[in-house]
Ligand code: HEM
Ligand SMILES: [Cu+2]
């Protein structure tokens with residue numbers, strides 16, 4: 153009986169370890185294709201969290217399910233009056249503490265490596281903040297361009313100061329750190345590209361410095377991640393990660409185009425609302441003037 | 448004293464249903480009033496959820512227009528929190544706490560009654576706001592400025608105004624309820640009912656209500672300041688004048704994170720009562736479980752900024768709050784392990800309350816794991832404000848807390864009504880709820896991982912598949928309330944008469960009659976034992992044939 157139990161336990165532990173490892177590997181595929189240097193460490197962190205989470209979930213569920221299957225009452229009497237066990241209670245306090253320290257330490261490391269957030273103007277804690285540009289500036293000895301991101305209800309526009317180009321598309325160079333200056337003209341918006349695994353709220357009347365490094369050529373979606381009013385869902389933009397040649401070509405071409413007001417889905421929907429069976433006639437904030445862009 | 452209890456034992460007073468519609472100061476009547484009112488609002492919140500899910504069945508906008516969608520999710524969230532979970536929990540606590548600690552009444556019966564009657568006021572205000580020309584509030588239940596103070600209609604009485612008023616009234620009601628419950632627990636325990644003889648449900652109620660008293664003023668204050676900004680043109684939070692919208696976020700989450708535990712702690716309390724009774728074993732590690740409730744309360748006041756990791760929150764603050772947030776996993780983990788150990792080598796009876804309790808514990812385990820993931824800043828930055836978060840918190844508020852409320856209602860139904868519910872209907876209700884809830888809320892996790900943002904009425908077609916599953920699950924979940932309603936109504940009217948202690952459970956509430964007389968006990972009991980004395984020889988088995 154004893155050896156039977158021990159074998160059973162060994163099998164259980166083996167199954168948990170194998171399944172958790174497999175889940176951790178699978179976890180990479182649950183995320184969208186990674187397209188920025190920051191996405192890779194986040195993927196590792198997620199895989200690590202899924203592995204640990206699966207171990208905990210399966211261990212506790214294993215005990216619960218085992219009990220549900222094998223400890224059904226056969227009569228109406230009481231079970232043995234086990235009130236506690238100090239050793240066991242200490243163990244299951246210490247194990248989570250250690251796990252949590254491990255997870256927090258690992259997350260801290262990864263966050264340091266990502267280093268996405270530059271300065272926040274209203275908060276001056278220079279000692280604790282990582283200096284915004286010093287480190288990237290010195291490593292490639294080449295000042296990177298800052299792109300202004302302007303969010304408003306409900307449109308994105310991107311301004312390239314050196315060329316004086318404004319666009320509704322964000323074009324960035326592959327394998328180059330991108331420096332964004334995030335600004336909002338009205339409410340809180342959020343800058344979110346799932347393929348880059350990065351996100352930052354944009355608070356009106358503040359300029360938030362934000363940086364990351366795209367590393368996969370392609371077209372991606374920028375979403376507004378912070379609820380910003382009626383046409384929030386329409387506030388999206390295309391992000392193109394270009395080769396340096398394509399990028400320069402695009403920027404040069406854009407600079408030659410005349411400035412015109414951008415096409416704006418929120419504006420069109422505001423003037424021509426879709427016919428839905430359930431409809432309110434409530435006042436809504438009218439969309440702001442669409443950005444004027446070189447398109 | 449004695450003459451009152453003689454009068455109270457008289458029958459007509461007990462069967463008179465009209466008292467449930469009166470300004471009663473009996474904590475048991477108030478408890479039932481809270482529960483029934485909360486359930487009615489739950490149906491409204493659920494109806495709104497169904498419409499939201501119908502909209503999300505397809506990528507296009509084809510059921511409601513955008514402003515209505517925004518109004519619906521705002522009201523859904525608000526109603527579910529302020530008019531379902533809070534009042535339902537307070538209802539259970541009102542009913543149970545005096546019985547569990549051997550008191551005849553709560554400390555402030557009139558205050559208690561007023562606190563209850565404010566709840567229908569809040570509900571009617573919110574539902575009525577759908578008919579305002581400017582419409583209902585549409586800024587989400589966080590109501591972040593500046594969106595919340597935009598007021599495009601220009602009317603003074605607008606949806607957001609009503610919303611802020613309702614939240615303020617609800618806050619006042621909760622503070623009154625909190626004062627009453629905390630005082631009752633601290634001051635009105637029967638002789639011998641020391642703190643470490645209190646059932647865990649009383650511990651969790653105490654911890655939750657202390658949180659209300661300590662943190663609610665932040666929200667109520669923030670709501671009042673926001674109301675000034677909206678209606679009087681002050682600029683506490685408006686960024687283009689002197690204000691700072693981030694201050695609102697801090698005030699809001701200083702309350703609204705702990706609010707999660709105001710909802711969840713009583714659920715942990717219910718699990719701690721139901722599981723021992725149907726496992727026929729004492730609650731494993733009773734003292735640790737009891738004290739961990741207070742620890743959860745304490746730590747949860749230090750973690751609010753984890754809702755703001757992607758806001759304009761500086762790096763050091765992100766790291767600090769990551770650390771404190773992860774710490775909450777320790778005392779909550781202790782509870783989960785204790786319930787698991789209670790079941791181990793027990794003699795399990797799978798009655799409806801037990802099914803809901805075990806289902807709730809399993810789902811909470813999942814929610815806890817995704818919660819620790821969310822505390823990890825780099826991962827949260829990816830999924831913040833996506834459906835991953837929506838999935839996580841619905842595993843808490845629905846799959847854990849609402850399931851626990853159901854477990855509690857079934858478990859104490861015989862005590863409250865004096866009648867038994869129908870097991871068959873109860874089990875059907877459980878399975879529909881359990882399957883529906885998982886179909887509904889699990890898909891939100893992969894959707895969020897893929898980047899589907901929350902609060903959107905239309906979405907990219909790549910997200911269609913999981914959304915269909917979620918919506919079908921939601922419709923199943925909506926249907927699952929039908930057997931519950933049928934069971935409750937018919938059993939209350941015609942159910943089999945319940946004995947005083949149908950589960951052969953420990954706890955003072957089971958020593959009095961079902962339903963209890965006006966002042967609860969013929970004679971105030973004296974407590975000499977630790978709680979959960981299942982399997983111990985001195986336990987007097989009142990009715991061995993039951994369970
Ligand atoms: C009964 C089944 C339920 C369904 C089908 C459901 C569904 C949903 C959906 C689809 C959303 C919108 C997500 C978004 O776009 O952000 C939502 C939001 C929400 N739900 Fe539920 N829910 C249910 C129950 C509950 C319960 C019991 C609570 C209890 C507290 C709750 C609390 C919330 C909150 C707080 C929000 C956020 C509202 C906001 O974003 O402002 N839900 N729910
Ligand atoms: Cu926006």
Ligand SMILES: [Cu+2]
Nearest residue numbers: 704707753754
């Ligand atoms: Cu929180």
